[in-house]
Amino acid sequence: MKSKTADDINKIKQTVIERNKSNKSTKVYVHMGTCGIASGAIDVLNTLRKEVKDNKITDVKIITTGCAGICSKEPLITVEVQEQEPVMYQCVDTKKMSEIFKSHVLDKKVLKDYAFARGMEIQIKDRIKNNGKIEGQAAIDNSIPGIEEIPFFKFQEQRVMRNRGFIDPNKIDDYIARDGYQGAIKALTSMTSDKIISEVYDSGIKGRGGAGFPTGLKWKFAAKEENSIKYVLCNADEGDPGAYMDRSVLESDPHSIIEGMIIAAKAIGSHMGYIYCRAEYPLAVETLNKAIKAARTYGLLGKDILGTGFEFDIEVYEGAGAFVCGEETALMRSIEGSRGNPRPRPPYPAHAGLREKPTILNNVETLSNIPQIIAKGSKWFSNIGTEKSKGTKVFSITGDINNVGCVEVPIGTKLSTVINEIGGGITEGKTFKAAQLGGPSGGMIPIEHIDVVMDYDTLISLGSIMGSGGLIVMSDDKSALEMAEFFMDFCKEESCGKCIPGREGTKQMLNILNRLCDGKGKQGDIEKLENLAFVIKNTALCALGKTAPNPVLSTLRYFRNEYEDAISNNI
Amino acid sequence: MIISLRSISYDDLKNQLSKDDKIVINSCNTCIKSCGIGGLQNMTVLENMLLADGYNVLGIDLISIGCSLNLVEYHRQDIKKKEMYDEATVIITLICEDGYEGMKYVFKDKKVISITKTLGTGNFTMDRGVVLTHPFESTGLEKNSEGYELDEVAEKLGLFEDFFDEDDAAFKDEEYVDIIIDGEEVSAIKNQNLLCVCEENGIEIPHLCYNEELSEAGVCRLCLVKIEGRKDLVPACCTHVEEGMKITTNDEQLNKYRRIILELIMASQNHNCLTCSKGIPTPLYNCELQRLIRQFGIEKSRFDENNEFMPVDNSSPVIVHDPNKCILCGRCVRACEEIAGICNIGFINRGSETVVAAGLNVDMNQSDCAACMACVNACPTGALTEKVIHFTGKDWEPQKVYCEQM
Ligand SMILES: Cc1cc2nc3c(=O)[nH]c(=O)nc-3n(C[C@H](O)[C@H](O)[C@H](O)COP(=O)(O)O)c2cc1C
Ligand code: SF4
Ligand code: SF4
Numbered sequence: 001m002k003s004k005t006a007d008d009i010n011k012i013k014q015t016v017i018e019r020n021k022s023n024k025s026t027k028v029y030v031h032m033g034t035c036g037i038a039s040g041a042i043d044v045l046n047t048l049r050k051e052v053k054d055n056k057i058t059d060v061k062i063i064t065t066g067c068a069g070i071c072s073k074e075p076l077i078t079v080e081v082q083e084q085e086p087v088m089y090q091c092v093d094t095k096k097m098s099e100i101f102k103s104h105v106l107d108k109k110v111l112k113d114y115a116f117a118r119g120m121e122i123q124i125k126d127r128i129k130n131n132g133k134i135e136g137q138a139a140i141d142n143s144i145p146g147i148e149e150i151p152f153f154k155f156q157e158q159r160v161m162r163n164r165g166f167i168d169p170n171k172i173d174d175y176i177a178r179d180g181y182q183g184a185i186k187a188l189t190s191m192t193s194d195k196i197i198s199e200v201y202d203s204g205i206k207g208r209g210g211a212g213f214p215t216g217l218k219w220k221f222a223a224k225e226e227n228s229i230k231y232v233l234c235n236a237d238e239g240d241p242g243a244y245m246d247r248s249v250l251e252s253d254p255h256s257i258i259e260g261m262i263i264a265a266k267a268i269g270s271h272m273g274y275i276y277c278r279a280e281y282p283l284a285v286e287t288l289n290k291a292i293k294a295a296r297t298y299g300l301l302g303k304d305i306l307g308t309g310f311e312f313d314i315e316v317y318e319g320a321g322a323f324v325c326g327e328e329t330a331l332m333r334s335i336e337g338s339r340g341n342p343r344p345r346p347p348y349p350a351h352a353g354l355r356e357k358p359t360i361l362n363n364v365e366t367l368s369n370i371p372q373i374i375a376k377g378s379k380w381f382s383n384i385g386t387e388k389s390k391g392t393k394v395f396s397i398t399g400d401i402n403n404v405g406c407v408e409v410p411i412g413t414k415l416s417t418v419i420n421e422i423g424g425g426i427t428e429g430k431t432f433k434a435a436q437l438g439g440p441s442g443g444m445i446p447i448e449h450i451d452v453v454m455d456y457d458t459l460i461s462l463g464s465i466m467g468s469g470g471l472i473v474m475s476d477d478k479s480a481l482e483m484a485e486f487f488m489d490f491c492k493e494e495s496c497g498k499c500i501p502g503r504e505g506t507k508q509m510l511n512i513l514n515r516l517c518d519g520k521g522k523q524g525d526i527e528k529l530e531n532l533a534f535v536i537k538n539t540a541l542c543a544l545g546k547t548a549p550n551p552v553l554s555t556l557r558y559f560r561n562e563y564e565d566a567i568s569n570n571i
Numbered sequence: 572m573i574i575s576l577r578s579i580s581y582d583d584l585k586n587q588l589s590k591d592d593k594i595v596i597n598s599c600n601t602c603i604k605s606c607g608i609g610g611l612q613n614m615t616v617l618e619n620m621l622l623a624d625g626y627n628v629l630g631i632d633l634i635s636i637g638c639s640l641n642l643v644e645y646h647r648q649d650i651k652k653k654e655m656y657d658e659a660t661v662i663i664t665l666i667c668e669d670g671y672e673g674m675k676y677v678f679k680d681k682k683v684i685s686i687t688k689t690l691g692t693g694n695f696t697m698d699r700g701v702v703l704t705h706p707f708e709s710t711g712l713e714k715n716s717e718g719y720e721l722d723e724v725a726e727k728l729g730l731f732e733d734f735f736d737e738d739d740a741a742f743k744d745e746e747y748v749d750i751i752i753d754g755e756e757v758s759a760i761k762n763q764n765l766l767c768v769c770e771e772n773g774i775e776i777p778h779l780c781y782n783e784e785l786s787e788a789g790v791c792r793l794c795l796v797k798i799e800g801r802k803d804l805v806p807a808c809c810t811h812v813e814e815g816m817k818i819t820t821n822d823e824q825l826n827k828y829r830r831i832i833l834e835l836i837m838a839s840q841n842h843n844c845l846t847c848s849k850g851i852p853t854p855l856y857n858c859e860l861q862r863l864i865r866q867f868g869i870e871k872s873r874f875d876e877n878n879e880f881m882p883v884d885n886s887s888p889v890i891v892h893d894p895n896k897c898i899l900c901g902r903c904v905r906a907c908e909e910i911a912g913i914c915n916i917g918f919i920n921r922g923s924e925t926v927v928a929a930g931l932n933v934d935m936n937q938s939d940c941a942a943c944m945a946c947v948n949a950c951p952t953g954a955l956t957e958k959v960i961h962f963t964g965k966d967w968e969p970q971k972v973y974c975e976q977m
Contacts, residue, residue: 322921339918344789344809497899497918497925499790504835507923508874528873535831538804539792 003299005307006185009176016177025059026105027086029078031165033067033251034283035244040093041075047094048077051101060105066252068121068165070152072404078120078165079104085137087144090116110140119147121158122166151421152403157384159392160368161408164252169287172294175255181300183371187263188308193223196267196374203378204390205370209235209326209363210441210468211543212456215370218360221350222268225358232264232273232312233354233361235331236288239278239323240439241490243470245394246364248406250277250284253368254291258314260367262305263374265312268360272313276331279318288316323440323494327542328353328361330496341496342542363468365394386412389455393466399435399473400427409454416450419473430475434558438467440487440494441547443554444480463554480559481566484551485513491548502545505536509552521567529563530556572695573602574703575667576721577731578688581620581739584663587684593658594621594628597646597674598665599637600784600910600945605701606721608687609665611784613734617663620740630655633784635911635945638670642941643677645912688730693718748814753821765810766794769820776820777829777863779951780900781808785909788901793829793863796820804828830867837864838874839923841895842952848891848961849953859951860898881926887935889942889958894926897954903927903946910945927954 004012028048032041045064052060068076073090079100080086087110089100096114103111119127123134124147132146133139147153158164167174175181187196201216222230234257238246249257261273277285292314295301303311317335319325325340332354334340353359369391373381382390389411395418396406402424409418419425419432426432434444443464445452452458456466474483492506509532512525533549540546556563588594596614603609614631621628632655634646647656661682664674668689675683691706702718710728712719725732746761752774759768767783769776780791789806796807799817807820819825836842842860849858884892901918904927908914915938919928930938947955 324921344787344806493922495922497920497922498788498901499792500832500835500839500898501792503899503923503925504839508835508838511875531831535828539795539828539832541790541792 003302003304003307006189009181009185009298009306012173013176013179016173020177023061024082025061026082027061027063027078027080028105029063029065029080029086029165031066031068031074031076031078032064033071033248034281035067035071035248036074036076037283039074043094044075044077044092044097047097048101051098051105055106057106063168064170065165065167066169067248067406069156069161069248069407070403070405072402073116076116076165080120081105081108083136083138084108085118085134085140086120087115087140088117088120088147089114110144112141112144115144117147117150117153118142118144120166121147121153121164122162124148124153124158152405152407152424155413155417155422156408157392157410158408159372160249160256160365160394161252161406163256164248167253169252169254170290170294172255172291172298175253179375180255181259181371183374184259184262184300185306187266187374188306188310191266191374193267193269196263197223199378200267200370200373201378203373203381204385204388205366205373205381206389206456207363208365208369208393208468210438210465212466215362215366218350218362219264219267221348222270222358222360225351227358229272229355229357230268230270231354231357231359232261232268232270233331233335233359234261234273234275234364234367235326235328235361236275236277236281236284236364237319237323237326237331238281238364238468239326239494240441240468240470241487242396242398242436242472243439243468244396245406245469247281247284248396249364249368249394250281251287254284254287255295256368256371257288257364258291258295258301260362260370261314262300262312263370264360264362264367266310268358270360271311273315274335274354275314275316276319276325276335277316278321280321285316285318292316322496323490324496324542324544327544329542331361332359341498342544344541365469384410384412386453386455386458388457389466393454393469395469395471397423397471397473400430400475400478401425401473402427411455412453414450415445415452415454418454418471419450423473426473426475428475430477433474433476433478434480435474436464436472436483436487436551437470438465438550439470439472440490441465441543441550442467442470443550444474444483444558446558463550463557465550479517479562480555481513481562482517484555485510485517487551488513488548491544495544495548496542499539499541499545501536501540502542502548505532505540506545506548508532509536509549513552516563516566519566519570521563521570523567525567526556526560526563572605572693572701573667573669573689574691574693574701574721574724575603575606575608575687575689576725576728577608577686577734579686580731581735584684584686584735585624587682588621588626588661590625590627592627592661592682594626594661594663595630595632595655595659596621596628596663596665597632597634597637599667599670600633600635600948601637601943603637603666603670603687605695607701608734613665616737617665617735619743620735620737623741623743625741629659632656633910635906635943636941637664637666638673639941639943640673640677642912642943643673647677649912688728690724690728748812748816750812750814750816750818752818759812761813762811764808765796765812765816765818766807768812769807769818774820776807777866778808779859779863779898780902782902782906782949782951785902785905785949788905791832791898791900793832795825795828797822797825826867830869833864833867833869834872834874836860836898837869837872838876840877840897841880847896847953848956849896858953884929884935885958886937887940887942887958889944890935890940890947891956891958891961892927892929892935893954893956895954896952897927898952899925899927900951902949902951903955906945906949910949911941911943913939913941913943915939915941916946 078088127148206212330340330342349359394408434446488510495502598609671685693703704718706712722732776794778794787809789809794807795804797819881894
């Protein structure tokens, strides 16, 4: 089949927009990420379908989307009656669904008791501009808060997540209608490889997978290599406990990743890419595969992308559940079919990566930022953020916090904003103790630093890291020592077993932590921990080992008294 | 052990070659290596000689038991070597005559050149090296329980007592780089392995996972050194020298790390030297771990010792696998893959649960083990040992100690 050209894509975009405008049906969005499904979204969807069928209505359009962000209120649905404000309902179950259907869909009467917000997330900017109104949409009961008034949404900045809760991830046309593939069109039809790389470099984007390496630089190294075979890889292994940002993007906007990879491929001169997605994300794998298939039918992947003659294709590779396979060299070994063990670098993947060919590996979030950087320009991207770190960062907030969910905020947002405003404070009215950022490789930010501006460098200076975005909140009745024990246990279990500091050092650190947590600490244990931490940090083979002592070091920095108590109580 | 000697001169060899030939050199790693005319080092010497004289050498390949047709066939089919063997037109093989027949069978489509004559069987002695005890009739030598030393045999039979002499080939023009190791200026061949360069210059760096016959792994972290301008410590065994490198191989910090790593190893398993059979006084069997622990003067690990006992695998007729003494250096795994060409043993499990296992985690005698001993020869500890050496002696048994008079 002939590939669609840039004009064809633009035509599709117009048609879809027109069609949506002229469609007078009532729209019901069911937000169905894995999180939604786990809390019962499938039953809700089935009830909705049954109601539609039983009532023999034809002017209702059901749209299934990815996660809408605020996971603790799920299942969530949004009902949009034509020419009226949409309304989001929270904690819906089958019974509520039937009621909402009868009242709001059939009788066009909003069911205030179950309502969560007026408006949709994608309208926030317009609503703020127009004093909470959207042109052509009649305002309804204003005792329901407008979505722009809800702190969880108000303080966010949607870029990576801009399509969540709105498009159907399985419909490529939905993505195209939201300016999808415009970045790819621009990159493939009017930009040279150098131009793409300098645009990405100028934007200042750093890798969102944890290490924070400048993406433009990484691409430049790979572009310089002369080799007819190069690979573009996407890291969707997301193994940090408590992290699910990438899953949310994969499930709600898979085409943004595909588009990012196409642009990366053009930039470095690659013709084959892999998305390494953990098998524990079956929905993400399914969504990705469907998206890749759809992109192939449109000729957005394949031999002649957009009729420009550029060739690139993507395959999804399912990881078998090892955290260490998120490490770049281990990930590549795993795709090659070997045991996923890291190897010493250099050689760096940009020179000899997958199958010893030049390779770039980027995180899901990094790649899904790319299309907009290309389409809107590096200046647009860097207009938010701090001096040294640009753009937004997605965090998944979990733990003792009221609003559990995925949030995207400008880099440089204060931790207190995330905890108290967006997160809605600590559960059961308790007080905040500390937040763990960066999972097992990261560190804690205690209450005295709650006003820290979150960017890469500031967090490092406090002994933590930006990490991949996992943010675990602890209330003051939790033990920091136990948190450190948990992460050390994780690292010990998940180390590949190859290098001695990583394998035996973590085990010995865990032995001491176990002892301390059982109240059986010995004199000298703290010094031993510090000693081991230092050795492991400096000698381990890969970043898993090198960063494994971080939670211990950080809790020793801020909560040393807990360690000391564990020893003195035993003497 | 089969005893062979070199039967052709370097000129004889060259006469059989043309500059258009695409040459692969392979060698058996068993008897012929002990006779001093096989093994990795000699292959490398020959490769360099031929390259210097303008021949096209595609590569070299070490085979644990070259007279096993199966193993040779595995090597030919190995994904990493297949391309090289397929392209080759000539195989120069360092192997006994028996093995040569096998090579000709496997590489029917190629010209196979042997450089040896096989003379009988013999064994290795500590004081006289390899001796020929049971010469073939064709050699005209009498049976002699004392055995003949190889130089004697060579002279009697008009053969060569050692391998080709590098001076017979043209001078190989290598690119040299100047580096500084611990303050001393050293000149080394560009891209040479740093650990080897250090050793050649008399600087010993502790290491356990590196073995020059095997690929580099960088897992034991003992050979970490400092290189000026690099943020992290780097493993010398995985580093290749470049112009101007400034290397520190030994300082207080590095030694502290090495000491702690050794103590971690000691604590990790049950390293009980009293019941270990490694340490027999032959060049092959010497516990590298024990040597390092003594060198660092470590008496006891400061860490909690692991007292779990894992069953010893005694099932193989020739190999004893004692996982309690394994340090997971991976040398056996690499040897079985690269030298045996079988991939019979590998790691299973993850983290501190990792162990080396044969086949799909079965006893050694249930696996595809070819009993080639590549893994045993590679193992630096007493985890994989040859069955026959068990309970035969120790090299650390009583020695005379002289005390200076006070
Ligand atoms: C043990 C370990 C696990 C990792 N897991 C992930 C992961 O799940 N997802 C990810 O994107 N990066 C992960 N990383 C980081 C990657 O190695 C790599 O730095 C990143 O994918 C590069 O992409 P970026 O430059 O876009 O951030 C992990 C690193 C380590 C050491
Ligand atoms: S397990 Fe050891 S003896 Fe058996 S084939 Fe592999 S290397 Fe040879
Ligand atoms: S058995 Fe020996 S060679 Fe194999 S991993 Fe263990 S110590 Fe290393």
